[in-house]
Amino acid sequence: MSNDKSAGDSQPAANIQNEDKEIPTWHSAWARSVETPEELWAEIGFLSFSLGIETKFVWRGLPSAQYEVKSALARKLAASGVVPTEENLRFNEVRAIQAAREWGLGHSQYGYASDLHMLALMQHHGIPTRLIDVTYNPLTALWFACSDESLIDEPAVLIGMAVSDVPVIETVPFLPKQTWGGMEDPLGFDYSYALEKSAANQMPFLVQPVVRDARMTAQEGLFITASVPEQSAATPMWGFPYKGNWLLLSLVREMKEMDVDIQGSRWPSFGMLGLIIPPEVKKVILPILENSFNRSHRTMYPDLSGFAGQNFNYERAAN
Structure with missing residues (x-):
């Protein structure tokens, strides 16, 4: 994941009034609250085991239930007065990649890094991109949801995403693409083609880092992203195609509670479920x-910059 210690390309979401409390509008449709650590653990188990042994999940933790999932690049453009359309996102990420290459980044004795690998590196070092950090490990995402001390008194959200049929694009292609596009743009073709497919299929795609440093390995991290649709909709993840059934896992959860048999060993559709974690449960978890x-700042950030971020205290030597 990136240098953001809340693991969040997140920002406050729109709110509605509900029982004299303000809650984000998207909670009522796709998220459910847990009241105890045991209930939270049971919900993680439901998602992990009830949809088939071949169903693949990725996870993300938000330290505040007031946050929505939105890429850092979209937030950056909006803060600059630029509407974060697909055209504007693509224009600015191409500019950023070009600027990074002109800076001397992205090449070594082994050759040049692909555009997608450049974006993964930029995201990893806190440069705004459209990539959104996720992890294969729910415990890691749960730690990111609970570990921000400045937000410890706010409800958090653990998000589970079923991604069995979501395409996976590696940051370093295994073999060069023998296509006209691959030959004309060998460094950028994989990414541009993935965006085209995302726009056509209205589905996100996963970005799998091939070259992994200690932090990425410890966090079992990867990224999820998509082509931004022309017309936005009220989805839990801003800028994601809205063809996906965002309520899918919530409906499956209700089926489970009614003892409806869920058949199959693999849940194919993309869907997600948010678990809202109250502050008192965060403090116990x-x-x-x-x-x-073994989830801590030391194990999740096992590198020099992680150590530097802990603000080591210097003291006077004892006489």
């Missing part, structure tokens, strides 16, 4: 994650 499951 965090030490368990750190002591029983």
